[in-house]
Amino acid sequence: MDFSLTPKQHEIKQLAREFAEREFPKVAKKCDQEEVFDFELIKKACDAGLNGIFIDKAYGGLGYGYLENAFVMEEFWRVDPGLGGALTCVTFGSEMILLFGSENQKRKYLPPLCKGEAISAVGVTEPDAGSDVLAISTRAEKEEDEYIVNGSKMFISNGTVADFFITLCLTNPSSSSKHERHSVLIIEADRPGLERDKLRGKMGIRAHDTARISFNSVRVPGENLIGGEGNGFSCFMAFFNRSRAYVAAQGLGVAQGAFELAVHFVKKRKALRKNLPQFHIAQYKLAEMATWIETARNLVYKAAWNVDRGKIEPALISMSKWYAGEVGVKVVNEALQLHEGYGGLEEYDISRFYRDAKIVEIYEGTKEIEKLVIARQFLRGIN
Numbered sequence: 107m108d109f110s111l112t113p114k115q116h117e118i119k120q121l122a123r124e125f126a127e128r129e130f131p132k133v134a135k136k137c138d139q140e141e142v143f144d145f146e147l148i149k150k151a152c153d154a155g156l157n158g159i160f161i162d163k164a165y166g167g168l169g170y171g172y173l174e175n176a177f178v179m180e181e182f183w184r185v186d187p188g189l190g191g192a193l194t195c196v197t198f199g200s201e202m203i204l205l206f207g208s209e210n211q212k213r214k215y216l217p218p219l220c221k222g223e224a225i226s227a228v229g230v231t232e233p234d235a236g237s238d239v240l241a242i243s244t245r246a247e248k249e250e251d252e253y254i255v256n257g258s259k260m261f262i263s264n265g266t267v268a269d270f271f272i273t274l275c276l277t278n279p280s281s282s283s284k285h286e287r288h289s290v291l292i293i294e295a296d297r298p299g300l301e302r303d304k305l306r307g308k309m310g311i312r313a314h315d316t317a318r319i320s321f322n323s324v325r326v327p328g329e330n331l332i333g334g335e336g337n338g339f340s341c342f343m344a345f346f347n348r349s350r351a352y353v354a355a356q357g358l359g360v361a362q363g364a365f366e367l368a369v370h371f372v373k374k375r376k377a378l379r380k381n382l383p384q385f386h387i388a389q390y391k392l393a394e395m396a397t398w399i400e401t402a403r404n405l406v407y408k409a410a411w412n413v414d415r416g417k418i419e420p421a422l423i424s425m426s427k428w429y430a431g432e433v434g435v436k437v438v439n440e441a442l443q444l445h446e447g448y449g450g451l452e453e454y455d456i457s458r459f460y461r462d463a464k465i466v467e468i469y470e471g472t473k474e475i476e477k478l479v480i481a482r483q484f485l486r487g488i489n
């Protein structure tokens with residue numbers, strides 16, 4: 107067993123760390139306070155070779171794995187979760203095209219994403235359906251060689267900035283199997299009838315665009331279907347087994363960043379060190395935080411490493427996503443506690459980290475859903 111990173115992996119991690127430390131502090135507070143998406147920063151990340159990490163070289167990407175993508179995610183979230191989310195989400199959904207797209211779809215949609223000339227998004231959640239993916243009701247009716255799409259999607263990352271949406275639609279409502287009623291369509295944002303409204307006032311990750319999308323008789327060519335009609339549910343289950351493996355690294359990154367802020371504060375704060383019982387408590391807290399983070403890191407790296415080797419273990423992937431998300435929330439909580447009253451002031455980054463961390467327990471599968479996936483593995487065979 108070898109836990110060390112390869113020289114190339116070290117290089118990618120270091121590149122991401124240096125980029126985030128150099129670029130993020132210039133705009134992090136502004137993007138959070140004004141809830142703006144920084145297009146210029148995306149271009150810079152592309153130029154630095156930090157975009158399209160896991161997309162094949164044949165389609166303009168860097169040809170690395172989901173583990174390397176997790177490294178970038180971790181390093182970006184360590185410095186600023188909002189910007190980290192916005193930057194690494196630029197190619198969100200490309201996993202679906204890589205897994206199930208036709209050669210034409212790969213050649214058409216992936217290269218612009220890698221060059222930073224297009225942004226993708228994933229549309230699953232609806233106002234009345236999130237965790238229960240089978241309840242998705244956005245309707246795509248076939249009319250000759252087109253689909254007519256009606257319905258709406260909620261909480262869509264990149265909603266107002268995306269060029270296209272990888273969208274789960276109900277295409278075969280009368281199929282006898284509830285698992286064969288949905289299909290995945292690529293829906294370009296400029297199609298007539300598609301409307302989008304930015305969701306403002308989010309608690310956290312405000313630099314990361316989120317929107318409600320409405321489809322009002324949007325015409326989509328049949329060639330935009332991914333993975334075959336009726337296969338939408340299984341395509342998305344496969345998709346989540348890739349995306350969760352690196353979204354887990356967001357929890358790890360926010361935890362690492364918050365931990366470092368706490369260490370810095372404790373070292374600087376003489377009053378805290380003079381009060382011995384208080385200093386002991388601070389040390390216990392730091393020790394616990396460091397241990398949780400190390401445990402989460404091992405889990406996250408192992409799950410992503412396995413995915414890259416074609417070993418798709420939904421339970422392990424869910425463990426890493428649930429656990430790292432929870433560690434993120436626990437560590438920001440303790441880190442803020444160590445900052446005393448100062449932690450609540452906007453000028454201290456920990457206040458932003460505190461607001462940003464929670465989302466990892468909610469999107470890409472809530473922590474309750476992750477636990478159901480884990481338990482299912484051990485309860486197989488029970489009706």
Ligand SMILES: Cc1cc2nc3c(=O)[nH]c(=O)nc-3n(C[C@H](O)[C@H](O)[C@H](O)COP(=O)(O)OP(=O)(O)OC[C@H]3O[C@@H](n4cnc5c(N)ncnc54)[C@H](O)[C@@H]3O)c2cc1C
Pocket residue numbers: 227228229230231232234235236237238260261262263264308311316465468469470471472473474475478
């Ligand atoms: C900032 C942000 C960005 C997002 N980005 C995207 C995106 O890009 N694309 C996209 O499609 N979605 C996106 N989402 C949506 C997100 O994935 C959903 O919010 C999430 O899946 C939960 O769905 P829901 O909100 O409908 O809650 P529900 O599914 O209604 O769940 C509500 C609560 O009930 C619990 N629950 C539900 N079912 C069960 C069950 N069977 N057993 C136990 N507990 C259960 C949940 O864990 C949760 O606590 C985003 C959300 C946010 C907030």
